[in-house]
Amino acid sequence: PLQAVIFDLDGVIADTAVAHDAAWRQLAAEIGVPFDDSLGERLKGVDRMGSLALLLERSQHAYSDAEKTALAERKNTYYKARIADMGPQDLLPGARAAIESARRAGLKIGLASASRNAPMLLQRLGITELFDYVVDASRIVHSKPDPEIFLAAASGLGIAPSACLGVEDAAAGIASLRAAGMTAVGVGLHEALADADVLLPSVAAFDISIFKTDSNGELG
């Protein structure tokens, strides 16, 4: 049966997917890289250097490692400026209620975020205490779509992956969940989330009672 829910942060709990997207678009414009919505969708959920690599696939210029590090830091500066004033008002509608309903149902709550800014963002949103275990990108080697981050969260919670359900807004995250052997819930109505087991329009539609399990431990 279901014993834990592991949430992604950016675009699921916090209204920050747009801030990441805007920061990448700003950098792309400055270095002359064409940026469209499909690239934006592919960058979601992917860690900082991985995202930069996807962006630079479209560049004519060969950047050195030092230049790439500087570009990634520049993007992070733009991102941090956009989230500087964020607080509890920047939780996505229904996000806190979704986490609390899962807690009340007796489930463990984890966070699996590719963002190195995740711990600071949780503090600003005022929700650090709602999580039993948090994994951010600085604690793992392989980024989403690799399953490592969700498996690390399950292990930290002490729950088998098959008893975990994950909530994601990105294709890379859904792929990571599936590879981890977890139930994958997609939030947002993108074609990119077609591989999710369950698709919800937003986290506001997340109701833990939907996922009640029967006596065989199957989702009901």
Ligand code: BG6
């Ligand atoms: C993910 C976001 O949560 O974190 C990505 O969906 C972002 O857009 C990634 O690139 C890494 O974030 P950061 O804050 O470490 O640059």
Ligand code: MG
């Ligand atoms: Mg996300």
